[in-house]
Amino acid sequence: MRRRPRHRGSAARGALAAAAALALVLVLGACSSASPDPRGGGPAFGTLASSCRPDRVPALRQAGVTVAMIDVQWAAAEPEAGAPDLGYLADVRERVATCTRAGMRVVLGLGLDNGPDWVLERPGAAFVDQFGATSPLREPDLVFDGAVRDAAAGYLRDLAGIVGLGDVAAIRLSAELGYPGPSGATTTQFWAFGDVPQGGPGLAEGVEPSPMPGWRPSEPDWQGAPMTAEQVDGWYAWYTRSLAGSVTWVSDTLRSVGFTGDVHVPLAGRGVLPQDRAAAVAGGLDGRADPEGALGYGLDYPSIFRTFAEHDARLRSLSPPSRLVVDYTGLDDDTATRARAASPGQETCRPGDTPESLAEAGLDRAAAQRWTIALARSVGLPVVAENPGPPGPTTGGSRFSDSEAEQLVAAARYARDCGIDTFFLAFEDQLFEPGSGIDVPAYARVIAGQPA
Template sequence: MRWPLRALPLALVVVVAGCAQPAAPEPWTTSMAFGVLGATCEPDRLSALRDAGVTVVELPLAWDRFQPAPGEVDQDYAAQARDRLGACRDAGMRVVLAPGLHYPPPWVRELPGGTPRGSSGGRADGVDLVFSATVRDAAADYLARLASDVGFDGVSAVRVGTTSTGELGYPGPTAGGHEREYWASGPAAQSGAGLAEGLTASPLPGWVPGSPVWAGGDVTAEQVDGWFSWYADAPVEAVSWQLDRLRELGFTGRAHVPVAGRGVLPADRAEAVAGLLDGRADPDGALERGLDHPAAFAALAARPDADRIDIDFTGLDDVTAVRARAAGQDRCRPGDEDGLLERADVASWSAQRFTTALARRAGLGLVGENPGPPDAPHTGGAEDSDPLAEQLRLAPAYAVDCGLTTFLFAFEDDLFSGATGVDVADYADRIAASAGRE
């Protein structure tokens, strides 16, 4: 569900050598809803989750399972999806539907412009939902079939994203097997051939980030700044396109936009552009991922359905929170959003503190998740990440501090497997604490 976050250099956070870990958060009280990611909607699990106080489940679907061939629907899988949705709905759960566009069928990858192409020649997993018109046509057909064959009855929210992990942005900087890949090198992005409607082709066709020349002359920082804005705006437009299709299909509920990390800090963007995107001021690969959160959140906030859009922060108690904790910069505070883009100290903040402040500043809703087991793929785990038991202890309190309306635990299986050191009873204890019942 998430991209792997590269370890941030210690210089980015103020860490006091030998400083003891802070005590557990004080008891907190909130009306925040609690849920799980990766719900199976199995009766026994639903009963245990409901008894624990869980009221929200994220139901994941997979495009490749639903539509294994062009124009074909696996009716058995569609029936399973309907049954799972119905079971969760009938159990009184609010359902967050994940359509699974990040699990594309192989035939979609083989379409013209089907796969993301990197600036160093790499090909990434997933499909190019950002630039390719043929991929978007296939995705639109899938969403329409999903609406007709499964439907939105009982669906409170739908997750929308563009990466192979279902989040906003592009693949990671090494996703194609090279270093520092930017993902706008296909014909659609470069020349406009097969470009999705609503986008424009590159303002610097043929330019490779980091190169000091373009079209036989020197490239300027102003040109590079314009190029990066174009690059970062495109995935946001692709998310907006998905929302438009869902609204046209009759979905009126909330949209969750999964967001990883804190994106490019304003000061880092200015330094990176001055260096022509040559790798400086890019500690976690946010530049290659196109994560300009201030601009992205502003664009989402300008939509007519902005009052039904939630930023879904996918890394509550991630490694940045661990590293910021010793300096007391991990937890959200009242007024964080005031003068946020002009503050010089935000580089020492946790990602959750900065990104949720941005979302509040834009007037968007907020939900969130812990990263999940640090040794599992795509959870951003590092040597100093908190284990899952600590995430269960700390992440819900972080969610309250940051003003979230829903906390989703990653993942349901980890509460029932018996192999992770946490179980549904532990989650019940945290939920009870939130209501002051301990």
């Protein structure tokens, strides 16, 4: 499973990211998604990158694992335009059926960030920054480009028609939410400077073009007049609003092809703190006040979560109802290990946590998990979570993280402390890989609330 490198704590997301697409993971009790553990009212427990292999599923079920997150990749599912790979999709269908027959709820990851070449070869299909550079990973632009959205909608129709989504409890949209990551520029990169978002042809229906076409962050003037703080603020609000809108588009498209379960959006780190956003806007978005690299990713969570909350309310009003769910992807990340070292420890959720109370206590820059979960709760969004996993270029782990064995214990405790609906262990393979530090019996003890 490909996971985007995360921005967390004092470290920026330092590698190139797989982005613009979106992602989510929560659990639905009354709405046909993964339910909390019926044995004790705590979280349900699952695995990421689930294989649903017949030789593994019985041991996992015996251990108490009730949720499986299965990855699908758009590039593999539809290597040629209009020609889905029937063998690949049949394998996905069988994996869904295997886990479902075993009594596990299935969350299906769409892999929309991993677009096929025939999509990416279209002019304007990839993101372009303010310097004219194309994102090296060439993530398909589902934020602005109408042709890319049309292609993605065809892929979702294939999933519904060939794999079938009736046994899928929830859908995880893709890699972690955000525009592409840094690609070597010396300042923050913003990814809305292709022809389409700048007002050219091909803009997706209902999407706004740049409110100030031609203006680039850090430039003091626009159309011969000095930029005002209000204009800069309006531009950044458009940038983040467009990103959030791409999530609601995917969710609505899934509904149109017959999927009525929850939609999970994976989110990394704490995003842009309000005081950093204000300072960045005051500086004309010239790269200042971006301590964790979240600014260019567009991760202004306070505004994005408000959009999500409105969409969640709309999903709940439908028949059958569903939900938009935040999937926090760094439970027990390196910000948590540092916050845990304080006296007393400041890393875990506590009753009464709100964004305001954490900011007043100076804890908005402590453990990212505590801040982001409190922010989601403040607007009524449900939350699921996962640990970072072992250090590596495709995980969220770093050399400052706990070991995988330590993450297993600590992240499960945080899931309980924070009232998370479902905890997903990263990754299933780790449970079966000799030398990983964890195994199925250890996970079973953690699920049962016993020492690992």
